[in-house]
Structure formats: structure tokens, C-alpha cells
Amino acid sequence: MSLLASAAAVSLLVALPAIAEAAEGDVETIIVTAQRRAERLQDVPITVTNISNEQLTSAGTQNLSDIAKLTPALRFDNLGVWAQPTIRGVGTELVQVGGASNVGIYVDGFYEPNPAEYDFQLINTEGIEVLKGPQGTLFGRNTTGGAILVTTTAPSKDTHAVAEASYGSYNALKFEGYGTTGLSDKVAMDVGVIYSRGDGYLKNIVDNSDTVGAYKKWSVRTGLKADLTDRFSVLLRYQHSSNNDPMGNLANAYVQNGQPLLYTANFPGVIVATKPSEVAFGPNDPQSFKAHSNAAQLTATADFDFATLTSYTQYRKDFSVAFQDLGHSSIPTVYLEEIIPNRTFTQEFLLTSKPGSRLQWTAGAFYFNNYDEINVGFGLFGAPLDFTNGGNGVTVKSYAGFYDATYQVTDQLFVTAGLRVSHDEDDKPFWNIPGPNGTQVRNYIPALKTNKVTPxxxxxxxxxxxxxxxxxxxxxxxxxxxxxxxxxxVPIKAENISAYEVGYKQASQRFSFDLAAYYYDYKNLQLASYVTVGNTAFSVITNAGTSQIYGAEGHLNYEILDGFDVDAGAAYTHARYKHYVGSPTYPQCLVAACGASFGLFGVGGTSQDSSGLPMLRSPDFTATLGIRYTTELAGGKLALSSNLYYTSKIYFDSSDETSQTGYATLGLRGEWTNPSDRYTVAVYGNNVTGKRYLTQALLQTFGIGAVWGPPATFGGSVRVKF
Incomplete structure (x- = not known):
């Protein structure tokens, strides 16, 4: 498959001049906001994957993580309840309060800092932009890998609505609706809702239950937009979401050389699940994840003669509870419950020059305040949970100002320079220690303050x-x-990345093509390492590594004939640890006696030198291919589409001990819209070839759990416009 994809990519590059010549004509303009202002995609000197609403629908996307199958060089994995996106090899393996992802998530311009809430349901989404490469000037902290910008539909005074219901494999039911109307000649409002539930595709082989992965999710999002004057408008939004989905915590045994790598695997009478759609846990061992969030957002826009001033004000409150058994077998080992409250306030001002002059600029100021806490309860071998020594938290504050300007030197030459100055604080960091009568006492440590300049x-x-x-x-x-x-x-220093990129972009009426090559110098990686103090070895987070990343990627969209469109992308990413000593290892033992020996997997503090090894969740090659064909049928419109995604081998840990070989998935969709354009019926299939693949390996004290991607699923839907 890799050889075939590489050959196809070479053939594509050879054919590009002929394709471009055949595609000459008026340009279909695609507008993006990757540089915090509206610009044509071909004028933006950043690698951007732009995903339209039509592409999201054709690919069967439901959650934000699903965009990975439309975006080369992007992985969107989950470690338990925490989402961990990775772009071009830049991601994180840490689950730590105050330690957000390396990929910034933004919805309608608002930063979402909580990894437990990253993988949200997509609701009334207009489009998504995936920005690749560090965005430290325009977006700031924690965007070393890039940024994902989600844009939703704004309220309109033109009354319209749409509703869609679908049903599919494993009793998957989804309803989605959106409506907007004008309340006056200056005020409009909208409401979007989404509800989904299903049985999940897992079976518990201990009691033969096939609903252990049952889930229920719903969200509502509403907005009120008021044009107070010809030059001043406000948009107030509120969103509530509820998520009851245990799938991220349901793992079976990771198998290596025929051996399930679980502490309890060789215990007498134990039941261990190893097949992709099976898990094993006892009746008194519930696995769950429940979360809800509330967000209020205010966008105010003032139009001046020389510039546009936009204010983004946000308050959000998230709360989640996760429960799992780290043993992943029928014998209870370690019960773990995590209670995670999270509160965020952000304020940003953005001043953007009006188009038309040779100097285009954007200036901004940003304030961020996030309280992040986790309370952890442990219970060994079925004992009651003990929370007295398992909680910690921090309030993260950040202040930043930035300026970015592009000057048109000649009719063809443009020079851009930008600078961001940031001040970050970890305020009142603490961890809990046992207090009197089974209580918790917070142990506070000094605040951590740093300054950073990113040009x-x-x-x-x-x-x-x-x-x-x-x-x-x-x-x-x-x-x-x-x-x-x-x-x-001990403070963990900031990760730093310097990126060099060259690229080419072209767009015409039927054809667009992007090509980029890059080199990253990535230092002070925040990684887990084993150290030894006296005779005791334990895991710590340190600035243990540096890495070197380089690669190339390209994207092509070509409307070959009227109604026949091809969208293809490919990325080569060479991501390697340049220096990483002390990488944790999880030794394997193949004899029966080892299964009953406490401390088989990593407790002894074994480590290795991972210098030169591939970075975790960083496949060398990824590719996407989307084909869409539309034609008239019975007076209406028939649309057929397919989406192919391929990834080469990936590793789930920094020592490259757990992995998934390369695989491909294929999605298909067919839909017919009646002549009045009011009704649409569709049938679809995801992963139609039934390829089973790992999405995560959970490396834990009592073994290694395996989390599998979904099998082939099929369904149908009906959409009605009003």
C-alpha cells in the first residue's frame, strides 16, 4: 500500500503541469482566516488544510477527531479521556494539569484549553482549517504543532432551518437540527442541537453483554446577533454539551509475540480479552466517562475607517468524571476514578487593518485564566477508593501582545514580520497530602513565572x-x-520549536495545488523519564529530549469534469528523537510465573536510550483521497463520494515498544436530493473493508491495554430543509 501510494504521488507531481494548463480559468476563491484576517487560501504562506461542510458530510465526520482522515500529517488520538492531537510529529504524551496540547483548538476564534473536551461533536459547522507548523506569533502558547480552527454558522435574518435523522450499525441513532431567523431588522438568532446514542461495538466476554460501550451525547448551541449600528455588532453565544461515553476507557490486552501483556494474564481463572471487539471486566467493575460543559461567548465587532476591532470574551466551565480498571481483565486490580473540574476565562482584542493598502497588519492582546484540577481515587484489588493522596491542580494565567504585518514591496513581492510577547504564570500549584481523619490537605508550592518572545x-x-x-x-x-x-x-521548562518552511500554492477555476517542505528544530521536550534516587527508580517529567523533524506534503483538488471532483493529499514526516536518554520501557516476560509477579510492567524503573527512534504517534507517511461525483437523477441530484485514508506504521510510546502497522480505511456515501432541494436521503458506510486497527496503547503499571478503532459500520439518513 505504501509503495502504491508513493507511486501515485510521483505520478501526480509529473502530471501537474498538464493538469494546471487544462484547468486555467476564473478562480474559485476559498477564504481562510489562518493569519487572523480573511484572505484567499493561495495567498496565505502557511500550510492549511481547508475542510468544507460538504467534505465533512461526505466523510461521515461526527466528532472533531474524525477530521484526521481528511488531513495528512494529523493524528487525533485519545489517551483515556484526554484528546492528544499531533501534527507533523509534534504532540504530547503527558496527562498533566496545566499541560495542554501542543495543538491549539479554536472555535469561532475562542481558545479551548481542556484536553478532556477537545473531541467534541461537530454542530452546525461551516468549515475547519488545520494550520500546520508552529503558530506562536498569531495564536501564542501551546501551538507548537499547529492549530485547528472551527467555524460555525452565524445567525441570519433570513429564516431557514434543516433537520436530519440517521440510524446505523449497533443501534446508532443521531438527530441534528439547526434553525435561524430574524427577530427584527437588526437582530437575528439561531439554535443548533445534536443528539446521538448507540450500543457501541464492544462485547464483555465475562457476562456476554454487548452494550458495555453504550453512549449518549447531546449538545445545544444558540446565538443572538445584533447589528447595533452600521459599524458595531455583537454576537452572544451559549453552548451546553453532555457526554456519557465510556469508549475511551474500554481497553483489552495488548498482545506482543502471542503474550497478553497484563499483570493478571496468567492468574488462575482469569478471563482476558484480546480480540478487537471484546473486553473483559467483572459485573462490579463499571467503566465510564461522563462530562458536561457550559460556555458563554461574546464577540463584539467595531468597524473604523482604518481598521476593524474585534473583542472575544469567553467563560466556560467543564466537569468530567472517569472510572476505569487499569488491569483490563476479569480480576479487579486498580480501580481509578478521576474527577476533573476546569474553569476558563479568556479575553482577546484583535485590531485588523482594512484591505487595499500595501501594508496589511494585525495587532492583538490576549488574556487567559484557567483553573485546572484533577482528583484521583485509587482502589487496589476491589478495595474502596482512596482520594486522600491523589489530587492536584493549578491556575494558569497568560498575558500576551502581538503585532504582525505584511508589506507589499513590489507588485509581486510581499514581506511579513511578526512578534508576540507572552508572560505565563502557574499560580498556586498544589497537590493533596493526607490530612487528619481521612481528609485532604493542599500542599502549595511557589508560582512559576516565565516570559517568551515568538517571532x-x-x-x-x-x-x-x-x-x-x-x-x-x-x-x-x-x-x-x-x-x-x-x-x-522542579520547574519543567517550556518546549521550544523553530520551523523553516518553503512552499508553493496555485489555484484556478478547476484546480488547486499546494506543496510544502519543512524542517523543525525541537528542543526541551516535556517527556516522562525514569530516574534513580538511592535504590528507588521512579517516573518523572523532565526536559529530557530534543528532536529533529523534516518532511514534505502536498494537496491537490481537481474538478476533472463537471460534477467529478478529486481531492488528494499526502505527507512525508521524518520525526525522530535526536536526544532522549531515560525513556521508560515496559519489559515483557513470556513465562507463566511472570504474570503473578507484581511490578512486571515498568515499576522497576527500566529505561532505554531512545535517541534516533521515531517519535510517538508520528507515521512516516499519511495520505488521503476523496472522490465525489454528482449527476442528475429523476429530476434531482445524485451525489456519490468515497474517502480513503492511509497511514504507515505508528508507535504509541517513546520507546517504540507498542505499535500499529500501516493500514487504510475507506468510507462510502451516496445521497439523492429531490428536485425541490428540500429532501435528501443517504446511505453510508465507514471503514467498509472492516480493517481493525489500534488507536492507542495504554502503558500502565498493571500492564498494557489496547484500544481499538471501530469496525465496519453502515447506516442511512434523511435530511429536510425548511
Whole structure:
């Protein structure tokens, strides 16, 4: 498959000049906001994967993580309840309060910092932009890998509505609706809702229950937009979401060389699940994840003669509870319950120059305040949960100001320079220690304060009005943290990344093509390492590593004939640890006696030198291929689409001990819309070939759990417009 995909990519590059010549004509303009202002995609000197609402529908996307199958060089994995996106090899393996992802998630311009809430249901989504490479100037902290920008539909005074219901495999039911109307000539409102539930595809082989993965999710999002004057408008939004879905915590045994790598695997009478759709746990051992969130957002826009001022104000409150058994077998080992409250306030001001002059600029100021806490209860071998020594938290504050400007030197040459100055604080970090009478006492440590400057410089040359080449230098950083989960007072320095990229972009009436090559110098990686103090070895978070990343990627969209569209992308990513000593290992034992020996998997503090090894969740090659064909049928419109995703081998840990070989998934969809364009019926299939693949390996004290992707699923839907 890899050889075939590589050959196809070479053939595509050879054919590009002929394709471009055949596709000459008026340009279909795609507008993006990757540089915090509206611009044509071909004029933006950043690698951007732009995903339209039509593409999201054709690919059967439901949650944000599903966009990975439409985006080369993006992995969107989950470690238990925490989402862990990775772009071009830049991600994180840490689950730590105050330690957000390396990929920034933004919805309608608002930053979402809580990894437990990243993988949300997509509701009334207009489109998504995936920005690749560090975005430290325009977006700031924790965007070393890139950023994902989600844009939803704004309220309109033109009354319309749409409702869709679908039903599929494993009793999967989904309802989605959206409506908007004008309340006056200056005020409009909208409401979007989504509800989904299903049995899940897992079976508990202990009691033969086939609903252990049953889930129920729903969200409502409403907005009120008021044009108070010709130059001033406000948009107030509120969203509530509820998620009851245990799938991220349901793992079976990771198998290596025929041996289930679980502490209890060789206990007498134990039941261990190893097949992709099976799990094993006892009747008194519930696995669950429940979460809800509330967010209020206010966007105010003032139009001046020289610029547009936009204010983004947000308050959100998230709460989640996760329960799992880390033994992943029928014998209870360690019960773990995590209670995670999270509160966020953000305020950003963005001043953007009006188009038309040779100097285009954006200036901004950003304030961020996030309280992040986790309370952890442990119960060994079925004992009651003990919370007295398992909680920690921190209040993260960040202040930043930035300026980014592009000057048109000549008709064809553009120079961009930008700078962001940030101040970050970990305020009142603490961990809990046992107090009197079974209580908890917070042990506070000194605040952590740092300053950071992140620049960018870009040269862009417009070959003609629809194509350009560019070269850029950008920097980003992942904010410093304390390892309060490990009861450490040693600061973990900020991760730093410097990126160099060259690229080419072209767009015409039927054809668009992007190509980029890049090199990253990535330092001070925040990684887990084993250290020895006296005769005791334990895991700590340190700035243990540096890495070197380089690669290339390309994207092609070509409307070959009227109604026949091909969208293809491919990425090569060479991501390697340059220096990483002390990488944790999980030794394997193949004799029966080992299964009853406490401390088989990593407790002894074994480690290795991972320098030169591939970075976790960083496949060398990924590719996507989408084909869509539309034609008239019975007076209406028939649309047929397919989406192919391929990834080469990936590793789930920094020592490269757990992995998934390369695989491909294929999604198919067919829909017919009646002549009035009011009714649409569709049938669809996801992963139609039934490929089974791992999405995560859970490396834990009592063994290694395996989390599998879904099998083949099929369904149908009906959509009605009003």
C-alpha cells in the first residue's frame, strides 16, 4: 500500500503541469482566516488544510477527531479521556494539569484549553482549517504543532432551518437540527442541537453483554446577533454539551509475540480479552466517562475607517468524571476514578487593518485564566477508593501582545514580520497530602513565572495573480509547567520549536495545488523519564529530549469534469528523537510465573536510550483521497463520494515498544436530493473493508491495554430543509 501510494504521488507531481494548463480559468476563491484576517487560501504562506461542510458530510465526520482522515500529517488520538492531537510529529504524551496540547483548538476564534473536551461533536459547522507548523506569533502558547480552527454558522435574518435523522450499525441513532431567523431588522438568532446514542461495538466476554460501550451525547448551541449600528455588532453565544461515553476507557490486552501483556494474564481463572471487539471486566467493575460543559461567548465587532476591532470574551466551565480498571481483565486490580473540574476565562482584542493598502497588519492582546484540577481515587484489588493522596491542580494565567504585518514591496513581492510577547504564570500549584481523619490537605508550592518572545518572518513572491512561492521562519512554545502530579517542585521548562518552511500554492477555476517542505528544530521536550534516587527508580517529567523533524506534503483538488471532483493529499514526516536518554520501557516476560509477579510492567524503573527512534504517534507517511461525483437523477441530484485514508506504521510510546502497522480505511456515501432541494436521503458506510486497527496503547503499571478503532459500520439518513 505504501509503495502504491508513493507511486501515485510521483505520478501526480509529473502530471501537474498538464493538469494546471487544462484547468486555467476564473478562480474559485476559498477564504481562510489562518493569519487572523480573511484572505484567499493561495495567498496565505502557511500550510492549511481547508475542510468544507460538504467534505465533512461526505466523510461521515461526527466528532472533531474524525477530521484526521481528511488531513495528512494529523493524528487525533485519545489517551483515556484526554484528546492528544499531533501534527507533523509534534504532540504530547503527558496527562498533566496545566499541560495542554501542543495543538491549539479554536472555535469561532475562542481558545479551548481542556484536553478532556477537545473531541467534541461537530454542530452546525461551516468549515475547519488545520494550520500546520508552529503558530506562536498569531495564536501564542501551546501551538507548537499547529492549530485547528472551527467555524460555525452565524445567525441570519433570513429564516431557514434543516433537520436530519440517521440510524446505523449497533443501534446508532443521531438527530441534528439547526434553525435561524430574524427577530427584527437588526437582530437575528439561531439554535443548533445534536443528539446521538448507540450500543457501541464492544462485547464483555465475562457476562456476554454487548452494550458495555453504550453512549449518549447531546449538545445545544444558540446565538443572538445584533447589528447595533452600521459599524458595531455583537454576537452572544451559549453552548451546553453532555457526554456519557465510556469508549475511551474500554481497553483489552495488548498482545506482543502471542503474550497478553497484563499483570493478571496468567492468574488462575482469569478471563482476558484480546480480540478487537471484546473486553473483559467483572459485573462490579463499571467503566465510564461522563462530562458536561457550559460556555458563554461574546464577540463584539467595531468597524473604523482604518481598521476593524474585534473583542472575544469567553467563560466556560467543564466537569468530567472517569472510572476505569487499569488491569483490563476479569480480576479487579486498580480501580481509578478521576474527577476533573476546569474553569476558563479568556479575553482577546484583535485590531485588523482594512484591505487595499500595501501594508496589511494585525495587532492583538490576549488574556487567559484557567483553573485546572484533577482528583484521583485509587482502589487496589476491589478495595474502596482512596482520594486522600491523589489530587492536584493549578491556575494558569497568560498575558500576551502581538503585532504582525505584511508589506507589499513590489507588485509581486510581499514581506511579513511578526512578534508576540507572552508572560505565563502557574499560580498556586498544589497537590493533596493526607490530612487528619481521612481528609485532604493542599500542599502549595511557589508560582512559576516565565516570559517568551515568538517571532515570524515570511517572504512571499506572487508568480502571477493565482500562484505564489514562499519561505518562512516561525517559532512556537509549549508553556512551562510543574509536575504537580508527581509531587515535584522542579520547574519543567517550556518546549521550544523553530520551523523553516518553503512552499508553493496555485489555484484556478478547476484546480488547486499546494506543496510544502519543512524542517523543525525541537528542543526541551516535556517527556516522562525514569530516574534513580538511592535504590528507588521512579517516573518523572523532565526536559529530557530534543528532536529533529523534516518532511514534505502536498494537496491537490481537481474538478476533472463537471460534477467529478478529486481531492488528494499526502505527507512525508521524518520525526525522530535526536536526544532522549531515560525513556521508560515496559519489559515483557513470556513465562507463566511472570504474570503473578507484581511490578512486571515498568515499576522497576527500566529505561532505554531512545535517541534516533521515531517519535510517538508520528507515521512516516499519511495520505488521503476523496472522490465525489454528482449527476442528475429523476429530476434531482445524485451525489456519490468515497474517502480513503492511509497511514504507515505508528508507535504509541517513546520507546517504540507498542505499535500499529500501516493500514487504510475507506468510507462510502451516496445521497439523492429531490428536485425541490428540500429532501435528501443517504446511505453510508465507514471503514467498509472492516480493517481493525489500534488507536492507542495504554502503558500502565498493571500492564498494557489496547484500544481499538471501530469496525465496519453502515447506516442511512434523511435530511429536510425548511
Amino acid at each position: 515570524r518572518v515570511v517572504l512571499r513572491y506572487a508568480v502571477d495573480s493565482n500562484s505564489s512561492v514562499y519561505a518562512s521562519f516561525t517559532q512556537g512554545y509549549k508553556a512551562p509547567i510543574y509536575n504537580v502530579g508527581g509531587h515535584s517542585t
